Amino acid sequence: MIRYIFRRLLWAIVLFLAVTIVTYVIFYLIPVDPARLAAGRNPTPQEVKNVAHYLGTDKPVYYQYGLFLKRLVIDHSLGYSFANRQSVNSAIFAAAPVTISLVLGGAILWMFIALPVGIYSALHPRSRLDRVAMASVLVGISAHPVWIGLMLSYIFGFRLELFPIQGYCNLKGSIAGQSCGGPIDWLYHMVLPWLTFAVLYAAFYVRMIRTNVMETLNEDYVRTARAKGASEIRVMVQHVIRNAMLPVVTMLGMDIAIALGGAVLTETVFGLPGLGKLAITGISTFDLPIIVGTVVFASVMVISFNLLVDILYAWVDPRIRLA
Numbered sequence: 068m069i070r071y072i073f074r075r076l077l078w079a080i081v082l083f084l085a086v087t088i089v090t091y092v093i094f095y096l097i098p099v100d101p102a103r104l105a106a107g108r109n110p111t112p113q114e115v116k117n118v119a120h121y122l123g124t125d126k127p128v129y130y131q132y133g134l135f136l137k138r139l140v141i142d143h144s145l146g147y148s149f150a151n152r153q154s155v156n157s158a159i160f161a162a163a164p165v166t167i168s169l170v171l172g173g174a175i176l177w178m179f180i181a182l183p184v185g186i187y188s189a190l191h192p193r194s195r196l197d198r199v200a201m202a203s204v205l206v207g208i209s210a211h212p213v214w215i216g217l218m219l220s221y222i223f224g225f226r227l228e229l230f231p232i233q234g235y236c237n238l239k240g241s242i243a244g245q246s247c248g249g250p251i252d253w254l255y256h257m258v259l260p261w262l263t264f265a266v267l268y269a270a271f272y273v274r275m276i277r278t279n280v281m282e283t284l285n286e287d288y289v290r291t292a293r294a295k296g297a298s299e300i301r302v303m304v305q306h307v308i309r310n311a312m313l314p315v316v317t318m319l320g321m322d323i324a325i326a327l328g329g330a331v332l333t334e335t336v337f338g339l340p341g342l343g344k345l346a347i348t349g350i351s352t353f354d355l356p357i358i359v360g361t362v363v364f365a366s367v368m369v370i371s372f373n374l375l376v377d378i379l380y381a382w383v384d385p386r387i388r389l390a
Contacts, residue, residue, distance in 0.1 A: 207270020
């Protein structure tokens, strides 16, 4: 087990280096000078040169990348923004809780919907609920997250006035620039973003859980357990659901990681100040430290969730050996 985790960590380091190197290369392929943008309106060539020296963009790309790794490993710093010279660490730590709460809350909601519906559909195929669930799957697969978010905002926010359409409230309490705060206000503002994720992903998971449970019900060990007199609840919990959930755990870890990187669309629709908004700001101003900072955080989250999924394999199915 320890050897397996160690090998995965080594591979994670290689993947992390590859992602950051590609990010730096792409940034240098864009024919835009961030020093000219940071120098203000109508700067002189000397002013641009001075700003480039101050930002360090006049150095070769390999030199800048080396400084980035040195700051990250030794100083635990992602550097400072080209645009306002603020700490990238502070910007990431301020935006990350918004995105994490959005994705994890959405994941809990879509699994809360998909598990009972998928299992019931598998146990009662061609029932009315099963047909409604399969029809909803088509909607969830076909719909775009922006469209889902806008429809939910229009119905539950604009027409029914049940939930706010835009904005975010801090979970711990109100902060500067916000008129709300605390768990109640935070939950109130996150319902529609969570529903957007739930509608989008629950459809996939209902179909996956339904298919896996139906296939597992026909396995020999399930028939053997029933023949030995095991109760139906015990058969479902210990034999059917546990084995049917293995591919679901795989997809859940991957989808949460992907959603962390793709939450920008949902954050844009509902005006959430998360990593998506931060990344867009960095891209629009060609702010390399901000761009790399969001890429680094997203990469670490994806790698961590994938590692967590592999470890959970052993708990879900003891037959798997992580040798």
